[in-house]
Amino acid sequence: MSYPVEEIFRRAELGEKSVFPRSDEFGYNVFGADVYDKPRRFLLLDDLLLLPPQFTPERLEKGVELLREPLYIDVDTSTTVGGFKTAMPVLCASMGGTHIANLLGIKIAEACAKMGLIYGMGENIASIRGYDERLTDQPSFKERALTYLKNMQGGGGLVIQQSVEDENMKLWEKVYTDPDFDQYIEEGLVGFEIKAGQGAKPGLGGEVLVTREVALRIKDHYYIPDDPEKVVKKYYERHSAPGTFTEEILASQIRLIKNNFPRVKVFVKTGPYRDLDRVIEIADREGADAIIVDGKEGGTGMSPVAAMRDLGLPTVSCLSAISRARERGAKISMVISGRLYDGTHVVKSLALGADAVAFGRPLVYSCLARIPLAQWFIKNELFRVGPLASLSKRLLSTGIRLGKCVEGVMNYLKSVRLEVMLLTSALGKYYMNRLSKEDVGALKKELADLFGIRYVYGPPPGEKVVRQVI
Amino acid sequence: MQAQIPLEPEAFAEDIYRIVSHPVMQEVYRFRHRIARALRDFLDSEGFVEFDPILIGPVTDPGTRGAFEFRIPYYGKEYRIMRSGILYKQLLAAAMEEGRVYFFYTNLRHEPIDAGRTGRHLVEFVQVDLEVRDADHFQVMEIAERMLKHVVDEMKKYEDRLRRIWEFFGSERRELRTFSLPLKRYTHREAVEILKEHAKDPEVIKLLKEKFGVKDPASRLSFKAEIPWEWEWYMSKIHEEPFFIHDYPKGARGFYDREYPDKPGILMDFDLLAPEGHGELSSGAAREYEVTRVFARMRETNENPAIYKWYLEFLKRHGVPTAGFGIGMERLVKYVCDLPSIHLARPAPKVPGVHSP
Numbered sequence: 001m002s003y004p005v006e007e008i009f010r011r012a013e014l015g016e017k018s019v020f021p022r023s024d025e026f027g028y029n030v031f032g033a034d035v036y037d038k039p040r041r042f043l044l045l046d047d048l049l050l051l052p053p054q055f056t057p058e059r060l061e062k063g064v065e066l067l068r069e070p071l072y073i074d075v076d077t078s079t080t081v082g083g084f085k086t087a088m089p090v091l092c093a094s095m096g097g098t099h100i101a102n103l104l105g106i107k108i109a110e111a112c113a114k115m116g117l118i119y120g121m122g123e124n125i126a127s128i129r130g131y132d133e134r135l136t137d138q139p140s141f142k143e144r145a146l147t148y149l150k151n152m153q154g155g156g157g158l159v160i161q162q163s164v165e166d167e168n169m170k171l172w173e174k175v176y177t178d179p180d181f182d183q184y185i186e187e188g189l190v191g192f193e194i195k196a197g198q199g200a201k202p203g204l205g206g207e208v209l210v211t212r213e214v215a216l217r218i219k220d221h222y223y224i225p226d227d228p229e230k231v232v233k234k235y236y237e238r239h240s241a242p243g244t245f246t247e248e249i250l251a252s253q254i255r256l257i258k259n260n261f262p263r264v265k266v267f268v269k270t271g272p273y274r275d276l277d278r279v280i281e282i283a284d285r286e287g288a289d290a291i292i293v294d295g296k297e298g299g300t301g302m303s304p305v306a307a308m309r310d311l312g313l314p315t316v317s318c319l320s321a322i323s324r325a326r327e328r329g330a331k332i333s334m335v336i337s338g339r340l341y342d343g344t345h346v347v348k349s350l351a352l353g354a355d356a357v358a359f360g361r362p363l364v365y366s367c368l369a370r371i372p373l374a375q376w377f378i379k380n381e382l383f384r385v386g387p388l389a390s391l392s393k394r395l396l397s398t399g400i401r402l403g404k405c406v407e408g409v410m411n412y413l414k415s416v417r418l419e420v421m422l423l424t425s426a427l428g429k430y431y432m433n434r435l436s437k438e439d440v441g442a443l444k445k446e447l448a449d450l451f452g453i454r455y456v457y458g459p460p461p462g463e464k465v466v467r468q469v470i
Numbered sequence: 471m472q473a474q475i476p477l478e479p480e481a482f483a484e485d486i487y488r489i490v491s492h493p494v495m496q497e498v499y500r501f502r503h504r505i506a507r508a509l510r511d512f513l514d515s516e517g518f519v520e521f522d523p524i525l526i527g528p529v530t531d532p533g534t535r536g537a538f539e540f541r542i543p544y545y546g547k548e549y550r551i552m553r554s555g556i557l558y559k560q561l562l563a564a565a566m567e568e569g570r571v572y573f574f575y576t577n578l579r580h581e582p583i584d585a586g587r588t589g590r591h592l593v594e595f596v597q598v599d600l601e602v603r604d605a606d607h608f609q610v611m612e613i614a615e616r617m618l619k620h621v622v623d624e625m626k627k628y629e630d631r632l633r634r635i636w637e638f639f640g641s642e643r644r645e646l647r648t649f650s651l652p653l654k655r656y657t658h659r660e661a662v663e664i665l666k667e668h669a670k671d672p673e674v675i676k677l678l679k680e681k682f683g684v685k686d687p688a689s690r691l692s693f694k695a696e697i698p699w700e701w702e703w704y705m706s707k708i709h710e711e712p713f714f715i716h717d718y719p720k721g722a723r724g725f726y727d728r729e730y731p732d733k734p735g736i737l738m739d740f741d742l743l744a745p746e747g748h749g750e751l752s753s754g755a756a757r758e759y760e761v762t763r764v765f766a767r768m769r770e771t772n773e774n775p776a777i778y779k780w781y782l783e784f785l786k787r788h789g790v791p792t793a794g795f796g797i798g799m800e801r802l803v804k805y806v807c808d809l810p811s812i813h814l815a816r817p818a819p820k821v822p823g824v825h826s827p
Contacts, residue, residue, distance in 0.1 A: 162772070164774050165774070167772060167774045168774055168777060170539060172536075173536055173537065173538035173580070174538050176536040176538070176582050177537065177538040177583070177822070179823060182582070182584075182823075186584070194772075243769070245769070248734075248766070248770060249766065249769045249770045252720060252721060252767075252770030252771065253769075253772050255695070255719075255722070256771050259535070259695055259696045259722030260535050261535075261536045262698070
């Protein structure tokens, strides 16, 4: 599916200015909503609209508090997710040890820390890139983790995944007993995330390509179809197990973290599974601090094409599971992800019951946007061209040192934050937890039914057609 | 009365000879020897066979409460230093005709730094680790209490010598209290109910907050979780004799502690606790021995079954019911000598986070 990279590049360059139409066109052009769209296979959050009211009692309340008319800048975007304070209801989805995610990961870490966002570290970073010392020419697990922790400003938390294979190196125990992490663990700034799924490949384990050097090192711990001892080639497919879960296994894994690592928060990352409602219910019942649900449109470093096309529930359907759990009174923090990238996505998700939204690709692209030549390479898909592919890899490594990656990611996040403030204030609200179902309407009847929200071409729900006479 | 000398873990790095040659410390080490002899006498008379510890192997048992395993290179592979003898003692209890085996097992656990602050955890320690074939947890609890009684009765004979140690460390203890069997037994649920009742007393909460620096001790008590350190200390403090807590909820213990077939979520396991705040001396359980159950339990504890190959193969073909426990040597010494901290029970103690000889 096409991904709006140009949109993200623009935000990474312009930051908050990107929220408005191009200023050089101001006065020469008029702007309006796009009404045409390409045919799509499934419904998106873009099939919902935000519905500001005329009457805004909460704005009145805020005005009384401020003793002036409230503005969008009075919107407080800070909130709590999984026991961590965060400056805005956005967190960095856990990205793993693949080339691009890991190279950029350290820059994204710094940007998230400075913006006060929760930062997730995906699986296979320590096992592929090294825990402490670099096993490749890329940052090690600890470099990434400590870059984040040392740059933290006003909120956030570090969330660490452990795959079945990372378990071989006992990553969580290693972190938990490492003096370099102890002060942060003691301050309650670290969480462990059970990886129970991913949007782009529900039911499949991690699939990545690794170099021969890496393949030789890890072949005892992963399934690699071509034995690197016998077959010599540049890249090897490396598969990791999806991990077997039953209700009991998930419940026990949560309990295990709570008992064995009592000073960390417990996160569960799951995917677009048909029994998602039950997964959320169990995570909530067992007292996990947060659950991140990745819809089928979620990003990945590598996944079978058929999986991305045909496996799993769309992000909106996953959001409806969160919505239902919220109505059941779930106490766990719930986070949605899967091709979400702007302020409208954040505000809509929160209105429909999520506590926050997780971003993956937007952070990668906004990081890339500020690397010389990277935009040009990506727009023209030059990295697909044989001889240019290795050049692009080299450009990436040097570009990261020269570029303004951190600024790109921060610019992008600032633009999203500004949108969240503008949209929330338009809805007459000033706190993230006040957003609710009344704030959204559906362009499609299916979505109106799914969420129990207003269909925009019909009357408000519960409203009698007969007018009340005052 | 001997001269006071600095005895904190860091002091061992300064002048270890001054500490280990101190007359009171020498006396502590002698008690360690007497206790070891009493344990061996008891186990030998009960028909147990002693093995030397197996220090390294391709896999060790999962850690508890966040402890990491040490690793060493081994001919192109990475081997683990045993965190406990559980896998090997289960093997040997099944294999040996006597069906009763024990080790004086030296174990290494890379404990989290906060465990070092409890005064009850060492990185390097010895546990007397035993396993009995065709037994359940209740049967080995009887062995555990008889063994402990034997040790305490034997040490009672040296009370005058103990008194010197108590005086030196400012202990309030005036006699080594002996006890009759059976010891008091609480289920985990009963223990948590008692503690929840005590948690209503603001004085208790104040004490725990001050002593352990815990923000909200009452909220940490749960029927579904292990008893937190501060409450375990409190439970031990309000007892004058050792006691058992058994039937823990599944969640914290290793995959090898057997779950009641008719009580899902409850384990056939126990802890033996010393009184006067000394806390846990021993942990034990009936074992899971059917490979299908062990496989599922490994997933529940987030373990990778693939690395347990030899153990799963053994269970698949020769798995039989066994039960056993490990009793901490240093904890036993600490309890008998009423030492203020566990590191005083070893001549070159390794306290988490402290670099000492």
